[in-house]
Amino acid sequence: MKRSVFLLLFGVLSFCQAQSDSGGEETGGDEEHVELFTTPTTKMAAATSDFGYNLFRALGSRETTSNIFLSPISVSAALTQLSMGASERAERQLFRALRYHTLQDPQLHLTLKNLLASVKTPGKGLSIAARLYLARRLRLKQDFFGLVEQQYGVRPKALQGGTKDLKEINDWVSQETGGKVQRFLTKGLPRVPGVNTMSAAYFKGKWVTRFSQNGVMENFQVDGGAPVQVSMMKQDNYPVKMGADSDLSCTIAQIQMQDDISMFIFLPDAVTSNMTLLEESLTAEFVQDLSMTLLPAKVSLTLPTLRLSYSSDLLPLLADLGLSEWLDNPDLEKISAQPTKVASLHHKAVMETAPEGNQYASATSTLSHLTYRVDRPFLYLIRDEASGALLFIGRVVNPKDLRI
Template sequence: MKTTTFLLMCGVVLSFSQAQSEGEETTVEEEHVELFTTPTTRLAAATSDFGYNLFRSLASRDTTTNVFLAPISVSAALTQLSMGGSELAERQLFRALRFHTLQDPQLHNTLKDLLASLRSPGKGLSIAARLYLARRLRLNQEFLALVEQQYGVRPKALPVGGKDLKEINDWVSQETGGKVQRFLAKPSSRNPSVNTVSAAYFKGRWVTRFSNSGVMEEFQVDGAAPVRVPMMQQDNYPVKMGADSDLSCTIAQIQMQNDVSMFIFLPDEVMSNMTLLEESLTAEFVQDLSMTLLPAQVSLTLPTLRLSYSTDLLPLLSDLGLTDWMENPQLEKISTQAAKLTSVNHKVIMETAPEGDQYPGAMSTPNHLSYRVDRPFLYLIRDEASGALLFIGRVVNPKDLRI
């Protein structure tokens, strides 16, 4: 487990650990603490680590662009796919999904329960995950029924005559309450075989509201002139904070309603290449942060985010150790005919707004702490009850974000 040192001074929160008096050196042997103690939290950690790996792979393709993912929806779709593979194929997919260390005989039931809890009213999260299969395949009805029984959604044969675009877009829109529109902008490939569809929409509510919103302020952009974007601002805002000198960033955890929170990683300098920071992210590291960041009240300024991002994640699967599997996926439980994965389409939409249930409390003494997110940053949305990673993104230029 990574350990850093935090202290609070002059409006900057620096690393966490025991404070040491000047000139005193203390050696503390770190005691290992088991962070994930139930099948649900262990599975949530696995899906999160899969998400961090997938995000790193996507982010490394271009270090200068905005990138967003909802890993839990991708994990749900690929887990459905694993049910159609041979024993070897399942092991290969489970390793990429980080399930191989869980030793959970009820894994599918555990994931089903986790997904149900994340979809509970109030969290602000909608998830869509489904398999679409080529009609030319002689589909195994037992497989279709098994996936439907386990996850409540039946894999579907793609309609003929170019109607697949409308079929998929209508279903994703329905599953996300009409929030994710135009999931696909063009029909699937000419020779589709097995396609995974995953989408997510998130609009969480803050516990503490922002009083000022929509004010246009400058956001610094690496290697370019600043851009003016709408910001939310609030004084005396309660957060948990810390900074990591190794990663050269300040971290804030902002509470949202229904046991959800946002972590923001703000580099000390204006930069779009955050490779070192991205490489540090694991479920264990973030869980450790959640327990050790320090409470503070700050003058908080955040961009008002309204983002949409879509991509085909298929080229990234090789980075997750699935090169051999992609050549020979052995999807024998789906069809006796040869079947291959031909797309891993993914789309996310996320919004932030100033609303919240509570107003910040008054402070008896002036507050000089400030946390201004006015330069490229990395963020993640996390379910605190399970530890599951819901969203992760890198914002290098909010001006480029569009819904």
């Protein structure tokens, strides 16, 4: 999906389009399609991202005016493990929701494994935990345990029952995330003979360019309410890529983080918690277009000091992704010969940013007169630029309600 973006630079609006293979020249007719994702890894990243945008929209439609926050790639990892236990018919249904049906990748599991390994390299600051927990009352097929462990390096686990399971799961998630995701579950699992799918992610963002001021308490505008005081990071002459989309009534900034990670911030022109139009526009292709279309600028940047946590059972959302029939009969024949339901899809995401960076903003006697103040509800993405994978996506309407 090609879109046009208006660039806000030096106070002047100038038109800028994503480049095509023809060098950006006018074609006069239908636009020639440009293949943006050309390798198995980038195609897999696009699929997991599009699944994430769909999941985010489903969650957003149920929680229309509240903070929401997900790590889609970790949910994809957990559901893909689950797909290994399904019949061919059920696998096809699940793959369609996961957007894998577009890939035609005979080594799909290996491609996903390699993508997960690449986004979890230490410098990127991302850790992921994804695992299946199986009810002890099921007569389980042991081959399934070995199959998942061989492919993804994590062995599904049979539950024992009672409070032991709660401690077991919380301890494992904490271990996999370096102790950063605590209290993953706060209550016991459903007492049904089914599969509990768990996914968690932690991200500690590191900027390329540091902020000189941190912890400055300033007003954050709240839709329909009084402003709240939140901690802000501030820096003059901060390098970003920037543009404004008149159709979506928002200004977009891409802020570079270390190890080829970036944050996209979509800041609506008005104070509003209803971002439906913006959320509906998001696809892997649109964001890839943005990464090639936004142009460099230096701004006086003010950004909330983000320390966010969000958890939910996402299972009901799968019906909104076309999986109503699958939820009724997931046909997990490779896990157990007994009729087996998916009992839960628990997810928790935790994210932190700090003012530090490995370089300073350029020193100049002339300050940029462009200002980008993220002081009202906004939507943001954390994206791995090398692969294009969506790591996190969130809607922030009140940062105080998302504190760890």
